[in-house]
Amino acid sequence: MGAQFCPYCAAERWALVSALQRFGTMTGYGKEMSNDGIDGFKPVPTYDLRAARYDSLYVSFSDKEIFDHNSKPLDPLSSGEKAYVNQWDPSGGWPFIVINGQYAGLGPGYSPALLQGQTFDGVAGQLQRGDRNAATDAILKEASVISAYVCAATGGFPRTACQG
Amino acid sequence: MLAARRAFRLAFAGPASYALAVCGAVAMLLLLLWSGQMLQRYPSGWELHVELAELLAVLVLAILFGLLLPLEAAALARTTRAGGAAGGALGALFGMLSVSCCAPVVVPGLLSFAGFSGTALLAFNGAVRQLALPLTCASLVLMALSVVLVTRGLDASCDVKRA
Numbered sequence: 001m002g003a004q005f006c007p008y009c010a011a012e013r014w015a016l017v018s019a020l021q022r023f024g025t026m027t028g029y030g031k032e033m034s035n036d037g038i039d040g041f042k043p044v045p046t047y048d049l050r051a052a053r054y055d056s057l058y059v060s061f062s063d064k065e066i067f068d069h070n071s072k073p074l075d076p077l078s079s080g081e082k083a084y085v086n087q088w089d090p091s092g093g094w095p096f097i098v099i100n101g102q103y104a105g106l107g108p109g110y111s112p113a114l115l116q117g118q119t120f121d122g123v124a125g126q127l128q129r130g131d132r133n134a135a136t137d138a139i140l141k142e143a144s145v146i147s148a149y150v151c152a153a154t155g156g157f158p159r160t161a162c163q164g
Numbered sequence: 165m166l167a168a169r170r171a172f173r174l175a176f177a178g179p180a181s182y183a184l185a186v187c188g189a190v191a192m193l194l195l196l197l198w199s200g201q202m203l204q205r206y207p208s209g210w211e212l213h214v215e216l217a218e219l220l221a222v223l224v225l226a227i228l229f230g231l232l233l234p235l236e237a238a239a240l241a242r243t244t245r246a247g248g249a250a251g252g253a254l255g256a257l258f259g260m261l262s263v264s265c266c267a268p269v270v271v272p273g274l275l276s277f278a279g280f281s282g283t284a285l286l287a288f289n290g291a292v293r294q295l296a297l298p299l300t301c302a303s304l305v306l307m308a309l310s311v312v313l314v315t316r317g318l319d320a321s322c323d324v325k326r327a
Contacts, residue, residue, distance in 0.1 A: 040213035092285025
Protein backbone atom coordinates (compact mmCIF):
# COMPACT_ATOMS: atom_id res chain seq x y z
CA MET A 1 0.00 0.00 0.00
CA GLY A 2 1.36 3.37 -0.96
CA ALA A 3 0.54 6.76 -2.40
CA GLN A 4 1.40 8.13 -5.84
CA PHE A 5 2.88 11.37 -4.52
CA CYS A 6 5.05 9.62 -1.93
CA PRO A 7 8.83 9.41 -2.57
CA TYR A 8 9.29 6.73 0.09
CA CYS A 9 6.70 4.51 -1.64
CA ALA A 10 8.38 5.16 -4.99
CA ALA A 11 11.69 3.94 -3.61
CA GLU A 12 10.20 0.90 -1.89
CA ARG A 13 8.41 -0.28 -5.08
CA TRP A 14 11.77 -1.00 -6.75
CA ALA A 15 12.67 -3.45 -3.99
CA LEU A 16 9.17 -4.89 -3.90
CA VAL A 17 9.10 -5.60 -7.64
CA SER A 18 12.65 -6.89 -7.56
CA ALA A 19 11.65 -9.32 -4.80
CA LEU A 20 8.42 -10.39 -6.50
CA GLN A 21 10.23 -11.11 -9.75
CA ARG A 22 12.10 -13.87 -7.91
CA PHE A 23 8.77 -15.65 -7.38
CA GLY A 24 6.94 -14.90 -10.62
CA THR A 25 6.52 -12.52 -13.52
CA MET A 26 5.32 -8.93 -13.35
CA THR A 27 3.89 -7.51 -16.58
CA GLY A 28 1.71 -4.62 -17.63
CA TYR A 29 3.17 -2.14 -15.21
CA GLY A 30 3.62 1.53 -16.01
CA LYS A 31 6.27 4.09 -15.20
CA GLU A 32 5.65 6.66 -12.52
CA MET A 33 7.35 9.50 -10.65
CA SER A 34 6.67 10.69 -7.13
CA ASN A 35 5.82 14.38 -6.64
CA ASP A 36 8.60 16.92 -6.79
CA GLY A 37 9.70 18.56 -3.56
CA ILE A 38 8.02 16.33 -0.97
CA ASP A 39 10.23 16.41 2.12
CA GLY A 40 12.85 17.99 -0.13
CA PHE A 41 13.11 15.04 -2.52
CA LYS A 42 13.25 15.50 -6.28
CA PRO A 43 10.88 13.21 -8.25
CA VAL A 44 11.70 9.56 -7.62
CA PRO A 45 11.12 7.19 -10.56
CA THR A 46 9.07 4.10 -9.80
CA TYR A 47 6.66 1.45 -11.06
CA ASP A 48 2.98 2.13 -11.55
CA LEU A 49 1.60 -1.19 -10.35
CA ARG A 50 -2.11 -0.40 -10.40
CA ALA A 51 -2.65 -2.09 -13.77
CA ALA A 52 0.17 -4.61 -13.41
CA ARG A 53 -0.40 -8.33 -13.71
CA TYR A 54 1.56 -10.68 -11.52
CA ASP A 55 1.77 -14.37 -12.36
CA SER A 56 3.27 -16.75 -9.83
CA LEU A 57 2.70 -20.29 -8.66
CA TYR A 58 3.53 -19.30 -5.11
CA VAL A 59 2.54 -15.71 -4.48
CA SER A 60 -0.44 -13.51 -5.27
CA PHE A 61 0.03 -9.76 -5.18
CA SER A 62 -2.22 -6.77 -4.65
CA ASP A 63 -1.13 -3.14 -4.87
CA LYS A 64 -3.21 -0.30 -3.50
CA GLU A 65 -2.38 3.36 -4.00
CA ILE A 66 -4.54 5.05 -1.41
CA PHE A 67 -3.84 8.62 -2.56
CA ASP A 68 -3.11 10.09 -5.99
CA HIS A 69 -0.61 12.81 -6.86
CA ASN A 70 -2.94 15.46 -5.42
CA SER A 71 -3.48 13.60 -2.14
CA LYS A 72 -7.00 12.69 -3.20
CA PRO A 73 -8.25 9.18 -2.25
CA LEU A 74 -7.58 6.66 -5.01
CA ASP A 75 -7.83 2.90 -4.39
CA PRO A 76 -10.23 1.73 -1.69
CA LEU A 77 -8.99 -1.02 0.60
CA SER A 78 -10.84 -4.30 0.89
CA SER A 79 -12.16 -5.35 4.28
CA GLY A 80 -9.26 -7.80 4.64
CA GLU A 81 -6.73 -5.07 3.80
CA LYS A 82 -8.35 -2.73 6.30
CA ALA A 83 -7.98 -5.41 8.95
CA TYR A 84 -4.26 -5.66 8.16
CA VAL A 85 -3.85 -1.88 8.40
CA ASN A 86 -5.68 -1.78 11.74
CA GLN A 87 -3.56 -4.63 13.05
CA TRP A 88 -0.11 -3.75 11.70
CA ASP A 89 -0.22 -0.07 10.79
CA PRO A 90 -2.06 1.57 13.71
CA SER A 91 -0.73 5.06 12.96
CA GLY A 92 -1.91 4.93 9.31
CA GLY A 93 1.41 5.41 7.52
CA TRP A 94 2.78 4.32 4.17
CA PRO A 95 4.46 2.60 2.34
CA PHE A 96 3.09 -0.47 4.04
CA ILE A 97 3.66 -4.09 3.06
CA VAL A 98 1.92 -7.16 4.45
CA ILE A 99 3.11 -10.64 3.57
CA ASN A 100 0.61 -13.43 4.02
CA GLY A 101 -0.87 -11.70 7.05
CA GLN A 102 2.20 -12.84 8.98
CA TYR A 103 4.79 -10.16 8.34
CA ALA A 104 4.40 -6.42 7.93
CA GLY A 105 6.74 -3.59 7.04
CA LEU A 106 6.14 0.14 7.39
CA GLY A 107 8.31 2.78 5.74
CA PRO A 108 11.07 2.48 3.18
CA GLY A 109 14.07 0.22 3.58
CA TYR A 110 16.37 2.85 2.12
CA SER A 111 16.45 6.52 1.30
CA PRO A 112 14.61 7.87 -1.77
CA ALA A 113 17.59 10.22 -2.14
CA LEU A 114 19.44 7.33 -3.79
CA LEU A 115 16.98 7.38 -6.69
CA GLN A 116 15.78 10.99 -6.88
CA GLY A 117 16.34 12.77 -10.15
CA GLN A 118 16.97 9.56 -12.09
CA THR A 119 14.73 8.14 -14.80
CA PHE A 120 12.75 4.91 -14.63
CA ASP A 121 14.66 3.45 -17.58
CA GLY A 122 17.95 4.49 -16.03
CA VAL A 123 17.31 2.65 -12.76
CA ALA A 124 15.74 -0.36 -14.51
CA GLY A 125 18.74 -0.54 -16.84
CA GLN A 126 21.19 -0.47 -13.94
CA LEU A 127 19.32 -3.33 -12.25
CA GLN A 128 19.11 -5.39 -15.46
CA ARG A 129 22.81 -4.94 -16.21
CA GLY A 130 23.75 -5.79 -12.64
CA ASP A 131 25.46 -2.45 -12.09
CA ARG A 132 26.73 -2.02 -8.55
CA ASN A 133 26.17 1.37 -6.96
CA ALA A 134 24.56 2.75 -3.81
CA ALA A 135 21.07 2.71 -5.37
CA THR A 136 21.14 -0.81 -6.78
CA ASP A 137 22.82 -2.16 -3.66
CA ALA A 138 20.08 -0.64 -1.48
CA ILE A 139 17.29 -1.92 -3.75
CA LEU A 140 18.69 -5.45 -3.86
CA LYS A 141 19.36 -5.52 -0.13
CA GLU A 142 15.78 -4.49 0.64
CA ALA A 143 14.52 -6.95 -2.01
CA SER A 144 16.40 -9.71 -0.22
CA VAL A 145 14.73 -8.76 3.06
CA ILE A 146 11.27 -8.87 1.45
CA SER A 147 12.14 -12.13 -0.32
CA ALA A 148 13.21 -13.72 2.96
CA TYR A 149 9.80 -12.96 4.47
CA VAL A 150 8.00 -14.25 1.37
CA CYS A 151 10.09 -17.44 1.55
CA ALA A 152 9.16 -17.84 5.20
CA ALA A 153 5.52 -17.49 4.21
CA THR A 154 5.73 -19.98 1.32
CA GLY A 155 7.64 -22.50 3.38
CA GLY A 156 10.81 -21.98 1.36
CA PHE A 157 9.32 -22.32 -2.13
CA PRO A 158 10.43 -21.98 -4.83
CA ARG A 159 13.86 -23.28 -3.90
CA THR A 160 15.45 -21.18 -6.68
CA ALA A 161 14.31 -17.98 -4.98
CA CYS A 162 14.70 -19.10 -1.38
CA GLN A 163 18.09 -20.77 -1.40
CA GLY A 164 21.29 -18.82 -1.29
CA MET B 165 6.70 47.62 22.57
CA LEU B 166 7.94 48.87 25.90
CA ALA B 167 5.79 46.26 27.64
CA ALA B 168 7.27 43.49 25.50
CA ARG B 169 10.79 44.69 26.22
CA ARG B 170 10.01 44.73 29.93
CA ALA B 171 8.56 41.21 29.81
CA PHE B 172 11.51 39.84 27.82
CA ARG B 173 13.98 41.51 30.22
CA LEU B 174 12.16 39.84 33.09
CA ALA B 175 12.04 36.43 31.40
CA PHE B 176 15.65 36.50 30.20
CA ALA B 177 17.11 37.68 33.48
CA GLY B 178 19.87 35.10 33.76
CA PRO B 179 21.87 32.51 31.83
CA ALA B 180 19.42 29.77 32.86
CA SER B 181 16.70 31.46 30.82
CA TYR B 182 18.91 31.56 27.73
CA ALA B 183 19.81 27.90 28.25
CA LEU B 184 16.11 27.03 28.57
CA ALA B 185 15.32 28.95 25.39
CA VAL B 186 18.08 27.29 23.38
CA CYS B 187 17.28 23.80 24.70
CA GLY B 188 13.56 24.32 24.04
CA ALA B 189 14.15 25.58 20.51
CA VAL B 190 16.53 22.75 19.66
CA ALA B 191 14.22 20.13 21.17
CA MET B 192 11.23 21.52 19.26
CA LEU B 193 13.25 21.67 16.04
CA LEU B 194 14.30 18.04 16.39
CA LEU B 195 10.77 16.96 17.31
CA LEU B 196 9.27 18.72 14.30
CA LEU B 197 11.93 17.36 11.94
CA TRP B 198 11.57 13.83 13.28
CA SER B 199 7.78 13.77 13.53
CA GLY B 200 7.53 15.17 10.02
CA GLN B 201 9.87 12.47 8.66
CA MET B 202 12.31 15.11 7.50
CA LEU B 203 14.97 13.64 9.76
CA GLN B 204 15.12 9.90 9.20
CA ARG B 205 17.39 7.01 9.99
CA TYR B 206 18.14 4.66 7.13
CA PRO B 207 20.53 1.70 7.01
CA SER B 208 23.00 4.14 5.43
CA GLY B 209 22.69 6.56 8.38
CA TRP B 210 20.74 9.66 9.39
CA GLU B 211 19.43 11.88 6.58
CA LEU B 212 17.76 15.28 6.61
CA HIS B 213 15.48 16.13 3.69
CA VAL B 214 13.24 19.17 3.83
CA GLU B 215 11.70 21.74 1.52
CA LEU B 216 12.93 25.31 2.01
CA ALA B 217 9.47 26.61 2.96
CA GLU B 218 9.02 23.75 5.45
CA LEU B 219 12.45 24.38 6.91
CA LEU B 220 11.70 28.08 7.38
CA ALA B 221 8.36 27.31 9.03
CA VAL B 222 9.93 24.73 11.31
CA LEU B 223 12.78 27.09 12.26
CA VAL B 224 10.41 29.95 13.06
CA LEU B 225 8.22 27.62 15.13
CA ALA B 226 11.22 26.32 17.04
CA ILE B 227 12.55 29.83 17.71
CA LEU B 228 9.14 31.04 18.87
CA PHE B 229 8.87 28.00 21.14
CA GLY B 230 12.33 28.75 22.50
CA LEU B 231 11.22 32.33 23.27
CA LEU B 232 7.97 31.09 24.77
CA LEU B 233 9.55 28.77 27.33
CA PRO B 234 11.40 31.37 29.48
CA LEU B 235 8.45 33.75 29.16
CA GLU B 236 6.11 30.98 30.29
CA ALA B 237 8.46 30.02 33.13
CA ALA B 238 8.65 33.64 34.30
CA ALA B 239 4.88 34.02 34.01
CA LEU B 240 4.28 30.80 35.94
CA ALA B 241 6.58 32.05 38.67
CA ARG B 242 4.23 34.98 39.08
CA THR B 243 0.84 33.83 37.96
CA THR B 244 -0.76 31.07 35.88
CA ARG B 245 -1.16 31.90 32.19
CA ALA B 246 -3.11 28.92 30.90
CA GLY B 247 -4.04 30.73 27.69
CA GLY B 248 -0.45 31.17 26.62
CA ALA B 249 0.48 27.59 27.45
CA ALA B 250 -2.47 26.23 25.49
CA GLY B 251 -1.64 28.44 22.51
CA GLY B 252 1.97 27.24 22.51
CA ALA B 253 0.94 23.60 22.75
CA LEU B 254 -1.58 24.02 19.93
CA GLY B 255 1.04 25.78 17.82
CA ALA B 256 3.44 22.88 18.32
CA LEU B 257 0.68 20.35 17.58
CA PHE B 258 -0.39 22.12 14.37
CA GLY B 259 3.27 22.42 13.42
CA MET B 260 3.73 18.68 13.74
CA LEU B 261 0.59 18.10 11.69
CA SER B 262 1.62 20.49 8.96
CA VAL B 263 5.05 19.02 8.22
CA SER B 264 4.08 15.38 7.78
CA CYS B 265 4.43 13.37 4.60
CA CYS B 266 3.77 9.64 4.62
CA ALA B 267 4.02 8.17 8.06
CA PRO B 268 3.92 11.06 10.51
CA VAL B 269 4.96 9.96 13.96
CA VAL B 270 3.75 11.95 16.93
CA VAL B 271 0.15 13.05 16.35
CA PRO B 272 -1.11 9.85 14.65
CA GLY B 273 0.69 7.90 17.37
CA LEU B 274 -1.23 9.83 20.01
CA LEU B 275 -4.51 9.41 18.14
CA SER B 276 -3.83 5.69 17.77
CA PHE B 277 -3.19 5.51 21.50
CA ALA B 278 -6.51 7.31 22.00
CA GLY B 279 -8.29 4.54 20.14
CA PHE B 280 -8.43 5.69 16.51
CA SER B 281 -8.02 2.81 14.05
CA GLY B 282 -5.25 2.57 11.45
CA THR B 283 -7.73 2.98 8.58
CA ALA B 284 -9.23 6.09 10.21
CA LEU B 285 -5.73 7.53 10.53
CA LEU B 286 -4.96 6.76 6.87
CA ALA B 287 -7.76 9.12 5.91
CA PHE B 288 -6.68 11.60 8.59
CA ASN B 289 -3.08 11.63 7.34
CA GLY B 290 -4.27 12.15 3.77
CA ALA B 291 -6.51 15.03 4.82
CA VAL B 292 -3.68 16.61 6.83
CA ARG B 293 -1.47 16.58 3.73
CA GLN B 294 -4.06 18.59 1.83
CA LEU B 295 -4.26 21.09 4.68
CA ALA B 296 -0.49 21.47 5.11
CA LEU B 297 -0.39 25.18 4.21
CA PRO B 298 -3.28 26.37 6.43
CA LEU B 299 -2.00 24.17 9.26
CA THR B 300 1.47 25.67 8.94
CA CYS B 301 0.02 29.18 9.01
CA ALA B 302 -2.20 28.29 11.98
CA SER B 303 0.73 26.83 13.89
CA LEU B 304 2.85 29.94 13.31
CA VAL B 305 -0.01 32.26 14.29
CA LEU B 306 -0.83 30.24 17.41
CA MET B 307 2.78 30.10 18.53
CA ALA B 308 3.26 33.85 17.92
CA LEU B 309 -0.04 34.58 19.64
CA SER B 310 0.98 32.59 22.68
CA VAL B 311 4.25 34.55 22.91
CA VAL B 312 2.27 37.81 22.75
CA LEU B 313 -0.26 36.60 25.34
CA VAL B 314 2.38 35.48 27.80
CA THR B 315 4.35 38.69 27.24
CA ARG B 316 1.28 40.79 28.03
CA GLY B 317 0.44 38.65 31.03
CA LEU B 318 3.95 38.91 32.34
CA ASP B 319 4.01 42.67 31.96
CA ALA B 320 0.61 42.95 33.61
CA SER B 321 1.84 40.91 36.57
CA CYS B 322 4.77 43.36 36.92
CA ASP B 323 2.30 46.26 37.08
CA VAL B 324 0.28 44.45 39.75
CA LYS B 325 3.42 43.82 41.80
CA ARG B 326 4.51 47.42 41.38
CA ALA B 327 1.06 48.68 42.44
